[in-house]
Amino acid sequence: MRRIDGAQRYGLAVPETTTELPGVSELLATAVAAVGGTERPGQLAMAEAVARAIRTGDHLAVQAGTGTGKSLAYLVPALRHAVEREATVVVSTATIALQRQLVDRDLPRLEKALAKPLGRKPTFAILKGRRNYLCLNKLDSGMQDEPDDAALFDPFQVSALGREITRLREWVSDTETGDRDELVPGVTEHAWRQVSVTARECLGAARCPVGTDCFAEKARGEAGRADLVVTNHALLAIDALQGFQVLPEHDLVIVDEAHDLVDRVTSVATxxxxxxxxxxxxxxxxxxxxxxxxxxxxxxxxxxxxxxxxxxxxxxxxxxxxxxxxxxxxxxxxxxxxxxxxxxxxxxxxxxxxxxxxxxxxxxxxxxxxxxxxxxxxxxxxxxxxxxxxxxxxxxxxxxxxxxxxxLGVAGLLRERLFAQHTTVLTSATLTLGGTFDSMARSWGLPPEQQGPSEKTAGTATDKAPDGPRWTALDVGSPFDHARSGILYLARHLPPPGRDGLPPAYLDELAELMTAAGGRTLGLFSSMRAAKQATEALRSRSDVPILCQGDDSTALLVRKFAEDEATCLFGTLSLWQGVDVPGPSLSLVVVDRIPFPRPDDPLASARQRAVEARGGNGFLSVAATHAALLLAQGTGRLLRSTNDRGVVAILDPRLATARYGAFLRASLPAYWTTSDTEVVRAALRRLAAAN
Known part of the structure; x- marks a missing residue:
């Protein structure tokens, strides 16, 4: 593989194929102007690299930090390719939030902006798994699923289920898509099962008495006619792994939020x-x-x-x-x-x-x-x-x-069913762990980054180097100056974390940091038990409002946190990756301990043992890699705009003292680093005063 970085990163000049369509750089400039943005070197470098991958068939992994504008960087060359070749491109995401961003904001604006230079309006569609669409046949036939065990003897649950199904029957006459996400407020999973089917349960459009009106078939039909189809990692995995075609024919796959791909594919294969x-x-x-x-x-x-x-x-x-x-x-x-x-x-x-x-x-x-x-x-x-x-x-x-x-792993499946079939672009803000792409590449089934470039002329996606698919790595950096905008505080003086909850010294440290910051704190904890312990302890000794995950819906808690600068928000895993709060409401991110998988986690422990049985370092390959990815995602909550400033505080001293600490620190942005608590508190007080 070939890696592109350094000065070469922003000096890419990728020759375009002979075509009447404008080049990617020109189209990107048009798109950026249409959305009211500014041109960014990293965004242009990424767009040109995606265009090159499309042309050569080499796969591409791109790390693009928050604020790069990576969605435009891959959507522009993807739409150009789809229009030029009359082909379909699939874009896969891990979260509903990004899916909605693409479908509700980015693609409608690109559709208008690129219609003239591309010669026609590019089209797009969203496609989800069949279970996400209401099944008219099941609703009409009354073939309901068996009730949950608890509902068998609970008349309240039975009546609540009946009311939800009545709502669904009424909704049928109002909805044009049958998409569960459009039903507000939603219904329970048990209720939705009564009116939906999996792909294996479906009769098929040809045999179904209401096949011509099927919501899922309509969505598939729209996807088949679209230039670009937005889907999720789960459906991408089903299409690749389960032997029946779900997605329309396509020659290019773009995997956004690629750091989550392995976990989502593993979930489908479980x-x-x-x-x-x-x-x-x-x-x-x-x-x-x-x-x-x-x-x-x-x-x-x-x-x-x-x-x-x-x-x-x-x-x-x-x-x-x-x-x-x-x-x-x-x-x-x-x-x-x-x-x-x-x-x-x-x-x-x-x-x-x-x-x-x-x-x-x-x-x-x-x-x-x-x-x-x-x-x-x-x-x-x-x-x-x-x-x-x-x-x-x-x-x-x-x-x-x-x-x-x-x-135990999905690398072989991805290598055979994804990379061998389609040119694939994988992108995320977090792909380099320990300073290289190696860990992520290994989990995807790609050869290591240190491999030299193949002597074979780049060709189609099915041409392979002797030891695996050909691919290129590109780190376009970030528009944020992490060393000037953020401080990484390593609490070296604290005791190692124990098994009996948060040590008192951790609570003292957290209280002092919160006070210095004037609230404005996102507490990321390795367990819900620790998050609740910290919430209860600090509510009793501080006047700062503290929200805790579980008190209300996560979306509502994040909104309250963003609206009140003096508020703190404590929580666990979903907050490590799901919070986007730019501005003065967030100036301190606190991590209680290195997020290694639990020793009794069956999948992680089995994977670690399998690596060791093959002569590898199971701890670094599995536990440390898992922790590095979560740390990088968690600390990424701090800087969400170019004006943001703040501190990431890691209370676990092992990040500073343990041998594996260097690997973990190399996975984080290049913040200015210190272990001096007085320096950190003074910086937080200055930020609070400025706001």
Whole structure:
């Protein structure tokens, strides 16, 4: 691969193909002017690099800091390519917020701005998974899902569900899209399941009696006609991994928020077996197969329930004999039900619908049981999956136990199903961990950054260098001067974090920093327990208003935090990546401890052990990389505009003292760094006075 940085970064001159269309730099200037922005060197460098990737077929990873304007930098060359080649481009995001930004703000403005220079108005569409659209056939047929266990004996839940379904029936006459996100206020997941289907449950437009009016098919049709389709990582993963086409034919994929790609693909590739899922499949089967055959699955589910309840929570390194036996019985009983379905009889729509719903649930139970049984066949170095029994998280009401199976890695899947099929651009504000792209590249299935350039002439996306797909890395930097705008405070003098909550010294330090900042503090904690402990302790000793995640919806809490400069907001994981509060309301970000994965995290611990079994450093490859990514995302909350100033305070002294601290610090922006608490407090007081 080739890396582009340094002085070369902003001096890129990528020759354009011979075409009547204007070049990318000219189109970008037009787009920036149309949105009232200013031209940024990093944005131009990124746009030209994306154009080059499109032309050569080499994949591209671009780190673009907050404020770079990366969405325009990839949308402009993508739309140019789509119009020039009459091709479709797919843009995938991890969050609804970015999806809405693209569809509601960026693309409508580009549509108008680029219509004249491109010779026609470029078109775009949004496409989500089928489960996000209301299914008219399911609504009309009354084929409702089985109720949750709790609802069986709770008349209040039953009546609440009925009211929600009534709302959905009324909404049908008002909605043009059937998109769940357009229903305000929303409904519970249980209610939505009654009126939606997965791709496996769908009859198909040709066989469905209301197929011509299907909301999901209309969305797919619009996507098939669009130049650019905005989707999410989950649907991208389903399209790539599950063997049936969901997205329209496309030759270019742009993955924004690419730091989240592996986790989202892993989530899609994770399966779960529960007592209720087996029982629901048996009840569905009982409607379309001989009751005796369905009863066998129901009995198998009862046996699975007994074994599952006796299993301790946590990762399973070996398959207990009793569990192996009951899983085999579940597998065989589900297989018998599938065989009992017999051939399809499309003439009767109600029967066909019931059969399809039963088949989907039975296949899921059968395939998951097969996967669970096969997960223990290899040694640690060659295992493909990890299995664990879930336990009570301690958050919210207790949930029944489940048996889950997840892939140890998705690099091979991405390499074969994404990079081998499409030219791919991956971008985020956080891609270099420890100062290089290596960690992210490894998780995606790309060769290491240190590899020299391939001697082979760059060609299509399916041409590969001997050791993997060809790709280029580009860091366009950030418009922020981190060394002048921010201070990284390493609280070297504090004790290491313990297991029994926040040490008193941490609470004292946090209180003094908050007071110096005059509020204006975002507290990022490694657990909800720590966030609540800090909230309770500091509310009793400070007049500063403190909001805590869980007190209200996260969106409302963030809005209140942004509106009142004296307010503090404490929370956990979603705040590490989801807060965008520019201006004087945020001048201090506090991190209580390095966010390593929990030692009992089944997936992280299994991945770490697999790396060690292959002779690698499991801690650095898994735990430190996980922590580096979250730290980079969390500290990125501080500077959200070029006028922002403030302090990032890390209370965990290991960032300054441990051997791995250098790796973690190299993953953060180049803030001016100090361990002098008086210097930091004085700086915060000056900022508070200035505001």
């Amino acid at each position: 399966a779960e077996l529960t007592s209720s899922s087996v029982a629901a499949a048996a009840r569905r089967a009982g409607r379309v197969v001989d009751q005796e055959i369905a009863d066998r699955l129901l009995e198998a589910g009862d046996g699975f329930t007994l074994i599952l309840e006796d299993l301790p929570a946590g990762r399973l390194d070996t398959l207990p004999v009793a569990l192996s036996g009951t899983l085999s019985v579940v597998r065989d009983a589900a297989r018998a039900c599938l065989d009992g379905l017999g051939p399809e009889r499309p003439a009767d729509v109600d029967v066909a619908t019931a059969r399809k719903l039963a088949q989907s649930q039975l296949e899921e139970v059968h395939d998951t049981a097969v996967r669970l049984l096969g997960a223990f066949d290899a040694d640690d170095a060659h295992k493909r999956d990890v299995v664990w029994r879930t336990g009570d998280s301690g958050l919210g009401p207790p949930r029944p136990p489940a048996l889950r199976v997840a892939p």
